[in-house]
Amino acid sequence: MNNYKITPESFVSKVIELYRQARKAKVNNSRVKRGRSHNISSHVEDVFAEFLAENLGKYTYLVDQPITVEGQKNPIYPDIVLVEDNKIINFLDLKMDLGWNRNGFINFCNKKETLISDIRNKSCRLKDGITKEIKSFEIDENVKYHIVIISDTNIPKKQMKVNIEGVNSLSNVCVYLLTSNQHPNTYDESKLRDIKINRDQFDKLINSLI
Template identity: 35%
Template sequence: MPPKEYFRKLIELYSESRETKYYNPNIFRGRSSSISSQLEDLTALFIALNNPDHCTYYIDQPVRFGSSKTRYPDIVIQNGDKTIENLIDVKADIGWNRDGMYKFCMEWEDRIKAVQGTETTFTDGKSKEKRHGKFSKRLKYHVLIATLENSGKTLKNDHDKIKNECSNVNLYLLSDGQHPNTYGLTQQDVLDKINIQDDEFRRFFENLKDTP
């Protein structure tokens, strides 16, 4: 799945979120339904289809950090040897956080350092089976922001600061120019107006492979 197809599907999710799940001509939504869970599913599929390594992907998975803390990465990537090398956080935009992402990423920088090389456990959401894993000594946390639009004025500066200051957290800005959730245009017109940042996608997959 190339990045353009990823955005095509993201635009579809937004369009479908404006409709009711069960059709009736007299029922209408005042606000769109949330696409956050579907975006997690889509992103996990996108990574799995483009990652040459055979891994298992756990979505919205509560994971034990240390002896007492539980965290909720959007995607946990576990290798065949049970090592967890990469955690993913995916956001459509950060309109919810006008203060930017610097503080958020620095907090995760400290959390990742604290658990690198440690054991962890988590529970399968479908079977409720308890699973075991180990955080890699080079565990990384990747934050994917689908669009720069509607994301505040500080995000680009945060992006550069995090690149320079964080060794365990990476922030990626995947597009700009047009928000995937744009009204008044066809889905194809929205896609055509989105400026996909191919360099950021390449950097993400290079960093994903950079953890031995």
């Protein structure tokens, strides 16, 4: 078991709080009421990058960074990229659940499998989000694409099992299910006790990125 600086429990608590805050208008006026919640995906990316940075330490973590790869017609858009010594070591995508693509997940992962085979050992470039400076990197020969699913809910368990079993044989793509039983969008931190935090999946992810 890993010795976490930011624990899985703390990370999940932050996600719950992000869902709670997403319900509120971003102005200080009691007469302004939201209907639908703000999208929290970008905030979770930042929080998860912090979780990785504190627990792995050694990399630079690029969040929501379009990347132009040598020989590729279109940019790629991973949620988080791990960089070390001017090399891209790993790509990560975060999904809150699989409700968005329950019938297309296997195909989604197969496309990532092919992508990694096509781009490893190639050069790429990106633009710094603040300075707009163009930076060049190499993609490591051992690079992998990690699909991190925050919650295994919002999809029937049988269908989730089919999806996971359908991608287990992939060489370039790894999938992780971080929590079970209760979705973090309950807006109530007391519900944390109902969420099963899959420590083995957190450990598997961290160990694969070290």
